[in-house]
Amino acid sequence: MIESAMTEATMIEVNGLRKLYDDYLAVDGVSFSLRSGSVCGLVGANGAGKTTTMRCLAGLMPATDGKMTVAGHAVSTDSIELKKCLAYVPDDPPLFDDLSVREHLHFIGRIYRVEGYVEKSQALITQFDLIAKADAGATTLSRGMRQKLAIACAYLYDPSVLLLDEPMTGLDPPGIRILLDSIRQRAAKGATVILSSHLLPMIEEVCTDLMMMRQGVVDYFGNVSDLRNRHPESTSLESAYFAATQLHEQANPSQAVGVLA
């Protein structure tokens, strides 16, 4: 659970993560650590290995190699302790066809034994502008509404680590604003967030840290302003990203697939 005051504890530790799909190496030796209160943007070209990294970290699929801990718990695919302190929201969240928005939240509240889950559910329905759909079935929701519901379900039990895979996809501009504000608020209370996205201006706005992946490896891990400082001609994270990409392509012409330096 989120601690009341922000601490400097390491919440995510990944060492030498590798993931093979059959004989295809999708993630090749990824290592990083994040402290409580960090919001880390995970960026990189399509197929760079972002979702694979997050799914391994969430314990949703086994890593081929490497060590990972979340809030002090070793990551494995069957850890109850890990599930209590971590939420992973995929870009196309699976919902229960037979449950309404409110019933989804109440179900999560009951299985995670959230105190006051009925009131908390209502607050999240209001926060994510789902009031008009509170009693509508999941199959009747739009893509953006499904995304909002999945994020609300993740927030309901106050996990100390949030892994959000392209959460802005499908959200309208007010929805994006609500999401970014909520991420900031949760981080201020000590949550650690990894946010995968291709929307670099949003990443720049909300993230303290940045991890850039290219073809299964980490090309950059550090804070956002340090990357900007490496490319002083850049006026934004987006232009620093393109400057880094260009440098990489010049140095490695055979890998010129829209990747990073």
Ligand SMILES: Nc1ncnc2c1ncn2[C@@H]1O[C@H](COP(=O)(O)OP(=O)(O)OP(=O)(O)O)[C@@H](O)[C@H]1O
């Ligand atoms: N189940 C799978 N079986 C085989 N290969 C896979 C599987 N899932 C992903 N891959 C491959 O692993 C690599 C990394 O995929 P991943 O989904 O992690 O990339 P990503 O960075 O999240 O991409 P995107 O930005 O498009 O979401 C890709 O080359 C992809 O084709």
